[in-house]
Amino acid sequence: MKKSKKFKKLKLKKAKAKKEYSEIKIKKSGFISAIFKYYKVYPVLYTIAITATILASVLTVIIPKVTNTFLTNGFDPNKIIQLTYILISLQVGSGILMYIRNLTGGLIGVKIEIEYRNKVLDQLLKVDMSYYETSKIGESLTKLISDTEIIGDNMQAIPLAFLSALVTFIGGIIVTFSINWQMSLIVLGIILIIAVAAIFSVQIIRILNYKWRKVYTEVNADVTDRISTIALIKSNATEESEMKRFLSEHKRYYGASKKTINFNSFAQALLVTLLTGINIVGLVTGLHFASKGIIEPAVVISFMLSVNTLIFPIIQSIQFLTNWARASTAILRINEILDVKPKIVDADKAIKVNSISGDIIFKNVNFRYKEGSPWILKDFDYTFKKGKSYAIVGATGVGKSTISKLLLRYYDPESGEILINNTNLKQLNLKSYLGHVGYIEQDPQILYGDFTENIRYTKQNATNAEIAAAAKKANLSDYIEELPDKYQTMLGERGMNLSGGQKQRVAIARVFLKNPELLILDEATSALDNIVEKEIQAQFNKLMVGRTSIVIAHRLSTIKNVDQILVLEKNRGLVQTGTFEELKVKEGHFKNLYQAGLMD
Ligand SMILES: Nc1ncnc2c1ncn2[C@@H]1O[C@H](COP(=O)(O)OP(=O)(O)OP(=O)(O)O)[C@@H](O)[C@H]1O
Ligand SMILES: [Mg+2]
Known part of the structure; x- marks a missing residue:
């Protein structure tokens, strides 16, 4: 009995070796x-x-x-x-x-x-x-x-x-x-x-x-x-x-x-x-x-x-x-x-984007990360009007960051369209489009280099004066000026030498420097303390004027002033939209979140 098992195993091994x-x-x-x-x-x-x-x-x-x-x-x-x-x-x-x-x-x-x-x-x-x-x-x-x-x-x-x-x-x-x-x-x-x-x-x-x-x-x-x-x-x-x-x-x-x-x-x-x-x-x-x-x-x-x-x-x-x-x-x-064939590539005659001049429209967008995995966005239909500001709220894992990743074309929708300047994002020259997008991600990426190099990343030809101005707007310059090497201070691998809030400020400075037409902030101020956040929020409010802005945030202070709030719910998608004042009193998910104290 034992022998035959061993024999079988050996045979299997042999077959495997033969296949390999x-x-x-x-x-x-x-x-x-x-x-x-x-x-x-x-x-x-x-x-x-x-x-x-x-x-x-x-x-x-x-x-x-x-x-x-x-x-x-x-x-x-x-x-x-x-x-x-x-x-x-x-x-x-x-x-x-x-x-x-x-x-x-x-x-x-x-x-x-x-x-x-x-x-x-x-x-x-x-x-x-x-x-x-x-x-x-x-x-x-x-x-x-x-x-x-x-x-x-x-x-x-x-x-x-x-x-x-x-x-x-x-x-x-x-x-x-x-x-x-x-x-x-x-x-x-x-x-x-x-x-x-x-x-x-x-x-x-x-x-x-x-x-x-x-x-x-x-x-x-x-x-x-x-x-x-x-x-x-x-x-x-x-x-x-x-x-x-x-x-x-x-x-x-x-x-x-x-x-x-x-x-x-x-x-x-x-x-x-x-x-x-x-x-x-x-x-x-x-x-x-x-x-x-x-x-x-x-x-x-x-x-x-x-x-x-x-x-x-x-x-x-x-x-x-x-x-x-x-x-x-x-x-x-x-x-x-x-041999890996990238799917996210420019179309044959990709259109160059000189300016994001119109609304940003999600048309019946369906998205999931893999075939067979749960839908993150189902029939998502929404128009982000040019020059207006939006906040996306919802529980963790509901798909807020996913929306920003679709806007950056990390992924394409499985069906439906994202329209920029009334053209499907897939038809646009991605480099020229991203040149007008400012993005601060949840976990900012820091390069091994100094402050100047790190801030300059969004605008390679920026002057030192521009960099300093951006750092000032991001409430980072006081800190930098105190350091012996100032802007030449090395930040270490993945920003090892910085606090979470400082890393975020570097990312914020990058966006101020880039001065983009579309602003996507994914929990951009979550690591900052209340006082600093208020100061930076005031700067953001200035930056947001006249440009389409999408803010993902949990804090009340960040979303209070936006033109429209989108409320997402797990497995249900977009459940509510409205201004802060409207949603606060309207029966529904947002009111529950607000009353439960989850929005401050
Ligand atoms: N690259 C990925 N591959 C597979 N699934 C992913 C991937 N990224 C995110 N997800 C899943 O998609 C869902 C939505 O993720 P997303 O990051 O958009 O959530 P979120 O609303 O931003 O949450 P949070 O508030 O925690 O940041 C989550 O369930 C997550 O596990
Ligand atoms: Mg997220």
């Missing part, structure tokens, strides 16, 4: 075509590298040939000096060529690595917000940093190693055969058998490698995620258990590495032993032929030198086949990012 194997086999990495593509991009560098490689290989195979000419036709001891000079010159020449090849190859590698990085980065900037909800940032970073390096390195090393191996091997074969074809035939036969074994083992390495890198990426993602929540760890004193977690994650990594390294080492050792063993075959064959008088005994030396030149290209081939496996794994993994 065929999946990886089917996934084409396009590595070869990428090499050709990059040859066209860097023709000069590649040509220099290839020429140097071929010449270096030619020099390598010439050495035994030259030696052979000296050894046959009667050995003349007086020529030893001459032979030494020639051999040293050939060796030095091959050294110089190797330098040129490594230099140009290395440069090509870095250039391709940078290109791949930029491609991945560009894609990471373009993918939809939803991409980041399902993928771990650490995974993307590993692919961005480590896989691109592997690709860059191999994109030059593999074709060059291949050429070098090919030229050396063919040249070596010619030279070996020219010395004695019968002996060469024996050696060549053995080499071919080993080559077949090598190709087979590379296939296995490829699969093991894919799994290994997968675990490596997962571990990296986990570590990145944990380190970025350091405050949570510190506040709960969970350093020890986190460390344990890292250790166990790395154990998993070690396990996956062990398999690959084990097989790699075994395959390499076996193949290299077999290959160097060819020397023995060459020596024994040579001695046998010499003893029969078929060749001169001295020829055994040049034959051995020549056989030796055959071994190196094969060892090189095994290495580059293994690297090829690594590189195609890296390309497959990078393609997992590059």
